[in-house]
Amino acid sequence: MGNRCNLLSLATALVLGASASAPSYAAGKLNLASLDDGSAHFQRLLVTYAAGSAPRRDAASFQRSIDAAAGTASRALGGKALQFQRLRRTADGTDVVVLNRSLDRVGALAAMRALAADPNVVSVENDIRMVPYLTPNDTSFGQQFGYGAGAGGIRATTAWDTTKGEGTVVAVIDTGVTSHSDLNANVIGGYDFISGDGPNSGLPGNGFFVAVDGNGRDANPADPGDWNDNANICRTGNSSWHGTHVAGTVAAVTNNAKGVAGTAWGAKVVPVRVLGRCGGYGSDIADAITWASGGSVPGVPANPNPADVINLSLGSGAPAACPQIYRTALQGAVARGTVVVVAAGNSDADVTTARNASNQAVGYTMTNCGTVISVGAVTSSGARSSFSNFGTAVDIAAPGSGILSTVNTGTRTPTTEGYASFNGTSMASPHVAGVAALVQSVAPTPLTQEQMRTLLKNTARAFPVSPGAKPIGAGIVNAAAAVQAARTP
Incomplete structure (x- = not known):
């Protein structure tokens, strides 16, 4: 498994970059475990801004923040442009952000890190997919x-x-x-x-x-x-x-x-x-x-x-x-x-x-x-x-x-x-x-x-x-x- 891990680490480094242009963020903002929900593709992220911050109070400030993050993630991924859009705000003030296309795990991580670069962001995570716990109905x-x-x-x-x-x-x-x-x-x-x-x-x-x-x-x-x-x-x-x-x-x-x-x-x-x-x-x-x-x-x-x-x-x-x-x-x-x-x-x-x-x-x-x-x-x-x-x-x-x-x-x-x-x-x-x-x-x-x-x-x-x-x-x-x-x- 070592080779695969090394390749993935290399891919992550290439995608996210170790350059001066890479987004800066506090690592504690990212809930990486949220990517482990069984999904192969990701298109919904949860972003929480600090209470009282401009993006939390003002729709225009919020949009500027996620637009900047979309641009940063697009450049990091080197592909076609990403667009982020707020779907809704949850009861606890977290915003559900929808991407215009699905991403694999590495791409989703790049998007999460770009969002976390805003100092007003408290946390970013995947909107995890829940499924019923399965007990088969086979008679024996x-x-x-x-x-x-x-x-x-x-x-x-x-x-x-x-x-x-x-x-x-x-x-x-x-x-x-x-x-x-x-x-x-x-x-x-x-x-x-x-x-x-x-x-x-x-x-x-x-x-x-x-x-x-x-x-x-x-x-x-x-x-x-x-x-x-x-x-x-x-x-x-x-x-x-x-x-x-x-x-x-x-x-x-x-x-x-x-x-x-x-x-x-x-x-x-x-x-x-x-x-x-x-x-x-x-x-x-x-x-x-x-x-x-x-x-x-x-x-x-x-x-x-x-x-x-x-x-x-x-x-x-x-x-x-x-x-x-x-x-x-x-x-x-x-x-x-x-x-x-x-x-x-x-x-x-x-x-x-x-x-x-x-x-x-x-x-x-x-x-x-x-x-x-x-x-x-x-x-x-x-x-x-x-x-x-x-x-x-x-x-x-x-x-x-x-x-x-x-x-x-x-x-x-x-x-x-x-x-x-x-x-x-x-x-x-x-x-x-x-x-x-x-x-x-x-x-x-x-x-x-x-x-x-x-x-x-x-x-x-x-x-x-x-x-x-x-x-x-x-x-x-x-x-x-x-x-x-x-x-x-």
């Missing part, structure tokens, strides 16, 4: 402890008063998604990257055992189900609808009087299918990471909706060194400006103490791949979830126990839509991916991966229940504090 919102102000919550309800993640895209690289009326409106594009097992794989299904849908890569990211009856190949069980659940946690349609809420419900989700029956292949996952972040994959059309954030609620079932194919894909994604968030894993194991033959720490894939933000899980009390992996490579924690979200009710293929509570760091990771989307939606310039990691860790809320010898990061992700920090240079 009361069961979603993760968004609130409780011990295990991420304070999303406060962050939503500033942003819902509008304008951002989150790629959910997972099992694909099923049609769901509480999710569909926020789903765009997507791709199925499961290329098949190969005709000589030894798996049943004519080379498409994992794919289930009977074909290879295509532009249909729908989840056909991932059930398995063959215990000789992998664990048996019904379809998980894992990707639909994760996508709902990121951006379920919210405040629609039904179902559940999503973390960044103004964002859009690009579903990328890489996991089928018995999981998925690293080569497909690596290609999916590249494609989702806007990179080129041979034989696959370009992604028209490159992701601001990628969520990877997947990994290996045992400690393993990060495959180079993942490292390359992840490094490329980060270089293209995508933030990558991953689940730490559900083995109640230290991701940093596994060792290879050279006695090097290898950890769990994907946490050990370096250029990722790794997420552990907490319960509603803020305690570490018993299954959550831990260790110094885990960056931050989020709700992961008893997380209610969108699913399908079919045991094999999709049938009707529904809701279910799941446990796992797979459920924690999309909370953080959603917070990253909220942050990117308000940041003056997009944060890099390392800037996002630093911001999320620095704004995290302390654990109400200490993880003790099993650390799961800097604290519980705090959406409200992260959004505020992103908006404040």
Whole structure:
């Protein structure tokens, strides 16, 4: 974030000037915090003149004062002329001044400083925009402890008063998604990257055992189900609808009087299918990471909706060194400006103490791949979830126990839509991916991966229940504090 702050400081210095012509004022006159009301543009300022002063008593003196300020601000901004006009005077004698055009934060600060240069001015501030505090009316919102102000919550309800993640895209690289009326409106594009097992794989299904849908890569990211009856190949069980659940946690349609809420419900989700029956292949996952972040994959059309954030609620079932194919894909994604968030894993194991033959720490894939933000899980009390992996490579924690979200009710293929509570760091990771989307939606310039990691860790809320010898990061992700920090240079 340092570069952005430096650039903003430079821009402010250029705009406001350190020259002899810069307006002189007492710093205490300016209420700078009033600019932090969630607005991107400013056009109304509040000016209070001292009681008994000429501008307070006389309309002509008032007009001369604000005309002079408009001229000073126009010269400082170097653009077309600004005009100030009094809209009305409030009950306490403060004047509401309207500008003839809207200004960004730097421009508004220049206008405020120009007004404050009149020695008769007592204070200048932005006419802050107030909005209702939002509590979504989704029927099951009361069961979603993760968004609130409780011990295990991420304070999303406060962050939503500033942003819902509008304008951002989150790629959910997972099992694909099923049609769901509480999710569909926020789903765009997507791709199925499961290329098949190969005709000589030894798996049943004519080379498409994992794919289930009977074909290879295509532009249909729908989840056909991932059930398995063959215990000789992998664990048996019904379809998980894992990707639909994760996508709902990121951006379920919210405040629609039904179902559940999503973390960044103004964002859009690009579903990328890489996991089928018995999981998925690293080569497909690596290609999916590249494609989702806007990179080129041979034989696959370009992604028209490159992701601001990628969520990877997947990994290996045992400690393993990060495959180079993942490292390359992840490094490329980060270089293209995508933030990558991953689940730490559900083995109640230290991701940093596994060792290879050279006695090097290898950890769990994907946490050990370096250029990722790794997420552990907490319960509603803020305690570490018993299954959550831990260790110094885990960056931050989020709700992961008893997380209610969108699913399908079919045991094999999709049938009707529904809701279910799941446990796992797979459920924690999309909370953080959603917070990253909220942050990117308000940041003056997009944060890099390392800037996002630093911001999320620095704004995290302390654990109400200490993880003790099993650390799961800097604290519980705090959406409200992260959004505020992103908006404040």
